[in-house]
Amino acid sequence: MPKQILINALEKALLQARQKGLLKNEQTAEIQVQRPSDASFGDYSANLAMTLAKESGLPSRKVAEILVAELNLPPEVIEKTEIAGPGFINFRVNPQWLQKTVEEIRRKGADYGNSETGQGQSLQVEFVSANPTGPLHVGHGRAAAIGDSLAHLLAKVGYEVTREYYINDAATSTQIRNFGASLEARYLQALGKEAKMPEDGYHGEYVSDIAKEVVEKEGDRFLEMPAEERLEQFTLLAKQKILEGQRADLAAFGVRHDNWFRESSLFESGAVEAALNLLREGGHTYEAEGALWLRSTDYGDEKDRVLVRTTGIPTYLAADAAYHHDKFIRGFDKVIDIWGPDHHGYVARTKAAVQALGYDAEKLEIIIHQIVRLFSGGEVVRMSKRAGDIVLLSDVLSEVGADAARFFFLMRSADSHLDFDLELAKKETPDNPVYYVQYAHARICSILRQAEESGVKIPQPGEADPSVLVDERELALLRKLADFPEEVESAAALYEPHRMTRYAQELANAFHLFYTDCRVLSDDTNLTKARLSLVCASQVVLQNCLALLGITAPEKM
């Protein structure tokens, strides 16, 4: 990687300059190499001279000159070094090096872009984790897209990744009981009986749908049951049905969790009690007003939080503390939770609980994504009759398809509110970025088909001479392809999968430009071979990129 080569070379040059007494700086400045804002400046750029100027008492351009004189760069990678502007050192990559990456990409195939950054550390991404009291909505869709793509990214940079779904199914949960009671009421109503919905009942149409299904399959056999047992049965049924639906929605979205973890299992196994004891023994709790409190303020929370209610029933936080304890007991080196914006208030207390249990706060990363608003023709959409104001993920999927939904959910950074334009996502025109990207892949496949049909052999890696790829469009495409590992690296390091949708668009653009200006199949045998090889490399990178996003790469459109 040129970037790493440059950083190493600059480091060495700085050391030499110091040893020779040309620069007096003692401090070890972090050496940065970045992309210049304007490509005409070069492929890479270093600001080192500017950061050293003040301390060395020399003008930054002078410092740059000293550094450049000490620089020793492999000419086959970096062909040109120059000082520009206030003291930037700009580098241009040797086209030879770019041309060689075609072969490297083709040899590595699906592994191109992999790295060892994660060093095989085990890492868990927990995402979606919706309450079993209703179907998944668009917010969950965003979480699913982010979580799944992030998991792909982290696996690509060398982590051992587990995807987990936390089922909030605690039997003591008031919400679940309420939901069960709602289903019971709808069931009785479906059988023509008088029944009142509970006070904070679930009025969405999906509850009635489930009730009707129960009537169809089980008839009126619950009527005779004692009230308490019946409620229990319906609570169980409600949970089960919703969970089935959630699994089906995720499957339709192409998201698969390795592990579905039941909150209730923490109570059954005694893990909640154990975690509470640990917190007590560590002196992180106290009793007040008949409840057990966590001293979360010790770890920066704005107030202490209840762990066990006056009723003796543990809170969600108690279970969550036990849950995270369990994650670390299972040996995860790093745990990432992806939550909706309505949970941001729980970040501080959860991190507090984790620290009180003796773990480094840095081992837990909580990503909060902001809300999704659906638009159609400039109007906010409330699509679902079944769930009131909530727009269901399944509705969006049947409307625009999984690929478009994934891409749109991943177009913005998690921090940013997402306006999802359904019309645009449905369009089969270049305005729609997901089609734009997929079309590039379809075009690639079309060229390869065309070549085969006309009897032109696709060269194996190494069979083409890439040095004939000198057109500006070809070099621009090569640069984009060569960028891929660095893009993956930073998207993974920053936990920002949305960077890859942007990269996908840029890569597709570079390919379309190449396609327009450079005819692949021509009478010039060597050029045809080299360009076919470049097309194959483009296909590899586009596929790898789309795989990280969880989006298909169609061969025809």
Next chain:
RNA sequence: GGGCCCGUAGCUCAGUGGAUAGAGCGGCUGCCUUCUAAGCAGCGGGUCACAGGUUCGAAUCCUGUCGGGCCCGCCA
């Protein structure tokens, strides 16, 4: 009242302290006898909310103000 996120082109948003701040959409204008026009080219478009501060250098970091969203339970 407090917390979190956001404020950048008409709209939706990128932008890991660097050079003349970018993309897509929308608008207008061109380009198909040639590997997919689901493409390409061109034209417009900016007080980076505002005010201070830190820095050689700020859209980016800090403080404050204003505006928008979400949240603030011994619910989950």
